[in-house]
Amino acid sequence: MAKGTVYRSGHEWPSARRLRGKFRHAAFVALAGLLPPLLGLPVLSWQVRQAIEAEAAGIHEFVATRIAAIFTHANNAAGEVTSLVGSSCASAGLGLRLGVTAHPFVRSLNLAENGRIYCSSLEGSVDYAEEAEAYADGRLRLMPGNQVTPSRALVVYRQATQSGSVLVGIDGQHLFDVLSLGVSEFTVQVGIKGNWVGPKGVVTAALDGTGEAVASFMESTDYPFAVGVAYDKGRIWQNLATEYWPSWLLLALLGVLSGYAVHRFASRHSSLAAELQRAVEADEFVPFYQPIVLAESGKPAGAEVLVRWMHPSEGLIPPNQFIPLAERTGLIVPMTYRLMEQVKRDLSSQLSRLPARFHIGFNICAAHCKSMELLERCRDFLEPFPPDSVVMFVELTEREAIPATPLTDELFIQLDRIGVQVALDDFGTGNSSLDYLQRFTVNALKIDQSFVAKAGAESLSSHILDIVADLAGRLKLTLIAEGVETAAQRDYLEKLGVDYMQGYLFGRPVPFNNFASVHLDQPAKPIMPKQVESA
Numbered sequence: 001m002a003k004g005t006v007y008r009s010g011h012e013w014p015s016a017r018r019l020r021g022k023f024r025h026a027a028f029v030a031l032a033g034l035l036p037p038l039l040g041l042p043v044l045s046w047q048v049r050q051a052i053e054a055e056a057a058g059i060h061e062f063v064a065t066r067i068a069a070i071f072t073h074a075n076n077a078a079g080e081v082t083s084l085v086g087s088s089c090a091s092a093g094l095g096l097r098l099g100v101t102a103h104p105f106v107r108s109l110n111l112a113e114n115g116r117i118y119c120s121s122l123e124g125s126v127d128y129a130e131e132a133e134a135y136a137d138g139r140l141r142l143m144p145g146n147q148v149t150p151s152r153a154l155v156v157y158r159q160a161t162q163s164g165s166v167l168v169g170i171d172g173q174h175l176f177d178v179l180s181l182g183v184s185e186f187t188v189q190v191g192i193k194g195n196w197v198g199p200k201g202v203v204t205a206a207l208d209g210t211g212e213a214v215a216s217f218m219e220s221t222d223y224p225f226a227v228g229v230a231y232d233k234g235r236i237w238q239n240l241a242t243e244y245w246p247s248w249l250l251l252a253l254l255g256v257l258s259g260y261a262v263h264r265f266a267s268r269h270s271s272l273a274a275e276l277q278r279a280v281e282a283d284e285f286v287p288f289y290q291p292i293v294l295a296e297s298g299k300p301a302g303a304e305v306l307v308r309w310m311h312p313s314e315g316l317i318p319p320n321q322f323i324p325l326a327e328r329t330g331l332i333v334p335m336t337y338r339l340m341e342q343v344k345r346d347l348s349s350q351l352s353r354l355p356a357r358f359h360i361g362f363n364i365c366a367a368h369c370k371s372m373e374l375l376e377r378c379r380d381f382l383e384p385f386p387p388d389s390v391v392m393f394v395e396l397t398e399r400e401a402i403p404a405t406p407l408t409d410e411l412f413i414q415l416d417r418i419g420v421q422v423a424l425d426d427f428g429t430g431n432s433s434l435d436y437l438q439r440f441t442v443n444a445l446k447i448d449q450s451f452v453a454k455a456g457a458e459s460l461s462s463h464i465l466d467i468v469a470d471l472a473g474r475l476k477l478t479l480i481a482e483g484v485e486t487a488a489q490r491d492y493l494e495k496l497g498v499d500y501m502q503g504y505l506f507g508r509p510v511p512f513n514n515f516a517s518v519h520l521d522q523p524a525k526p527i528m529p530k531q532v533e534s535a
């Protein structure tokens with residue numbers, strides 16, 4: 001395979017991807033910019049509605065008091081003539097007419113007996129049906145008009161007496177005047193027994209028949225009538241625009257700020273990703289080797305490859321600062337394959353110095369498991385090594401779970417066939433470890449350093465350590481302990497039956513030359529001239 005070509009063509013950022021990235025960037029910025037006004041809108045409109053409703057309640061109070069006052073006058077007028085009920089119309093007529101003049105708002109006073117109106121201050125002797133059942137609570141009636149003023153709404157106040165009733169006619173105009181008092185933004189209506197009348201004097205059957213929103217509705221406690229205050233729904237928007245512009249200004253400012261913040265963040269993210277991309281191509285990622293030793297003898301058995309970024313200006317950057325982004329952007333894939341190439345070169349240059357079955361571990365994540373390329377890469381890696389000289393391990397982490405798909409199943413079956421060993425990294429810290437154990441042919445467990453740190457101590461971690469060792473024994477899995485720092489930990493782990501160990505006690509991750517000079521057999525050196533001189 002021509003070095004570099006596949007991952008260059010496969011992982012470079014084509015312009016379509018860049019375009020998509022730009023579009024996504026713009027969409028995020030726009031969303032962040034619009035978020036404050038969008039969130040502010042319901043809050044502000046709630047405020048506007050509250051303000052309108054408070055105003056409506058004030059109007060309501062004002063109107064209801066005045067209308068009740070009109071009915072009180074009617075009530076007083078009726079009270080003064082109740083004694084006339086039953087008297088003949090001829091004798092009662094004058095009293096009724098005096099009553100009308102003595103009380104404001106009263107247009108007529110009428111007497112009824114046995115369900116018939118028999119005497120009226122306007123017409124003298126009459127004979128109309130009283131229709132007592134048409135009165136709300138037997139006391140109030142709203143009529144679109146009557147025989148005297150057929151086109152003008154009329155309110156009748158009724159006061160029952162022992163033998164009949166007094167009916168007080170009130171000109172609807174008095175009510176309409178109250179309803180229209182200085183409240184042009186609201187429609188105020190008064191309702192009596194399901195009939196509603198507004199300032200224009202038109203009687204309707206429902207309060208909200210106009211399609212307006214009802215801001216306030218209340219039944220009077222003194223008389224059987226209700227007052228409803230409604231407003232045009234468009235008024236909320238109107239008020240939002242005219243009265244709340246300082247709030248809008250503030251929200252717009254917040255929108256600009258949050259859009260800018262997202263723009264900065266995303267630019268930094270994408271420039272970091274671009275920087276990572278550049279570094280992959282410039283081969284700035286180099287493999288460091290940390291020794292893995294045999295637990296029994298402490299002799300070197302292999303190494304784990306841990307990447308380092310040799311940044312031209314920043315110097316050596318540890319993996320935790322770029323691996324997460326590399327994984328998210330998928331750049332981890334070409335990065336790992338370049339490391340494999342490098343490691344292949346390193347190991348094949350010193351093949352004679354490697355202990356038999358040299359164990360070499362690579363860290364693999366979910367992004368590598370999206371195609372069969374990993375299989376090709378592993379085959380390619382193993383190709384120059386004679387059988388049993390090098391054993392390749394892929395260490396699976398759980399930072400991002402490897403999905404269970406037919407492709408991943410096939411990938412791991414094939415890896416097993418070509419002799420690649422699978423180790424579960426950081427075993428015991430994630431929650432899919434046991435799932436992986438079931439799904440893949442796993443060969444080894446790497447006990448996470450957090451458990452190793454507590455080795456021998458009376459703690460939950462040390463119990464987990466014991467259980468993992470037991471599990472590995474039962475499943476016949478190779479057990480590797482990582483993060484071994486002290487001799488006490490080493491002794492404890494050895495007794496536990498751990499097969500391999502890795503940790504600062506045996507060596508830190510170092511470049512290949514350092515690794516080879518410390519951990520591999522020394523090459524058979526020819527006698528140097530200098531040594532001859534000094535001898």
Ligand code: C2E
Nearest residue numbers: 306307318319320323363364365483484485502503504509
């Ligand atoms: P990891 O795979 O669990 O690797 C072991 C980490 O523990 C390494 O950190 C190693 O330097 C550190 N370590 C080893 N012995 C000891 C010890 O005795 N004490 C302590 N305190 N730490 C010890 P490093 O090199 O910083 O790597 C961190 C992580 O970054 C790795 O954890 C691995 O998950 C990830 N990583 C490193 N290289 C690669 C890579 O090439 N590819 C991928 N996908 N991930 C990598």
Ligand code: CA
Nearest residue numbers: 304363395425
């Ligand atoms: Ca690892």
Ligand code: CA
Nearest residue numbers: 426448449482
């Ligand atoms: Ca680990």
